[in-house]
Amino acid sequence: MKSEIINSVKLSFDATSENEAFARQVVSSFASQLDPTLEEISDLRVIISEAVTNCVVHAYKMKKGKIHMDVRLTSDRRLKVRIADKGCGIEDIELCMQPLYTTDKSGERGGMGFAIMQAFSEKFKVRSKPGEGTVISFEMKIGKA
Amino acid sequence: MDKENISCSFENGHLTLFIKGEIDHHSAKGCREAADKAIFYYRPKKCVIDLSGVDFMDSSGLGLILGRYSCINETGGELEIVGASERTERILKLAGVQKLISINKKDGVY
Numbered sequence: 001m002k003s004e005i006i007n008s009v010k011l012s013f014d015a016t017s018e019n020e021a022f023a024r025q026v027v028s029s030f031a032s033q034l035d036p037t038l039e040e041i042s043d044l045r046v047i048i049s050e051a052v053t054n055c056v057v058h059a060y061k062m063k064k065g066k067i068h069m070d071v072r073l074t075s076d077r078r079l080k081v082r083i084a085d086k087g088c089g090i091e092d093i094e095l096c097m098q099p100l101y102t103t104d105k106s107g108e109r110g111g112m113g114f115a116i117m118q119a120f121s122e123k124f125k126v127r128s129k130p131g132e133g134t135v136i137s138f139e140m141k142i143g144k145a
Numbered sequence: 146m147d148k149e150n151i152s153c154s155f156e157n158g159h160l161t162l163f164i165k166g167e168i169d170h171h172s173a174k175g176c177r178e179a180a181d182k183a184i185f186y187y188r189p190k191k192c193v194i195d196l197s198g199v200d201f202m203d204s205s206g207l208g209l210i211l212g213r214y215s216c217i218n219e220t221g222g223e224l225e226i227v228g229a230s231e232r233t234e235r236i237l238k239l240a241g242v243q244k245l246i247s248i249n250k251k252d253g254v255y
Binding site: 049111 | 167169170171172173177201203204205207208209211212232236239240241
């Protein structure tokens with residue numbers, strides 16, 4: 001049976017570090033209507049935090065910009081999330097996806113953002129065009145019942 | 146995390162950094178500054194990062210820990226992590242942190 005979208009939310013917000021906590025709060029609240037387990041909410045919060053932090057730190061490099069988030073719940077209890085920016089884009093996605101790879105020289109970034117997002121979600125995808133921006137999308141099955 | 150979300154205690158050459166709340170990119174900065182101040186002031190033989198009060202951590206927390214590992218190496222000390230929740234430990238282990246830093250329960254060794 002084909003799944004249908006039963007609820008959705010679209011949100012655009014400034015790419016500021018303050019909004020990292022805000023974004024994970026919003027998405028976890030929205031997902032709570034599917035009665036997720038604590039583990040699912042915890043994983044979801046981590047993925048959202050990683051994605052938004054990437055926009056703030058890498059896409060816009062701590063400068064002004066907007067983050068666009070699209071979250072959908074489907075009738076087969078799946079959460080589908082798309083997070084887009086219009087920042088600098090990624091030259092080499094494959095390289096950036098490698099665990100411990102980081103462009104940060106300060107030694108304060110773990111280079112694990114994409115690896116964590118990939119490990120904690122399903123159907124994780126990254127599309128990017130240098131100079132135009134990046135879109136990450138992923139899905140999660142919520143509630144095992 | 147503001148500076149109040151980290152507290153430090155120093156006893157018998159051991160520095161304990163107790164971290165609480167949510168560690169993300171926004172909050173890690175204040176924590177990092179307070180931790181480095183204590184590490185370079187006390188130059189401890191051993192530094193323990195106590196994560197038992199942490200409710201949430203992403204890869205910024207990982208960066209925070211790896212950055213402190215470099216600082217402790219620089220001062221000639223040893224670093225240990227205690228009290229990580231199952232979720233936090235999963236992130237630490239994904240990055241292979243256990244190969245560099247011992248990760249233990251709060252009151253005893255795994």
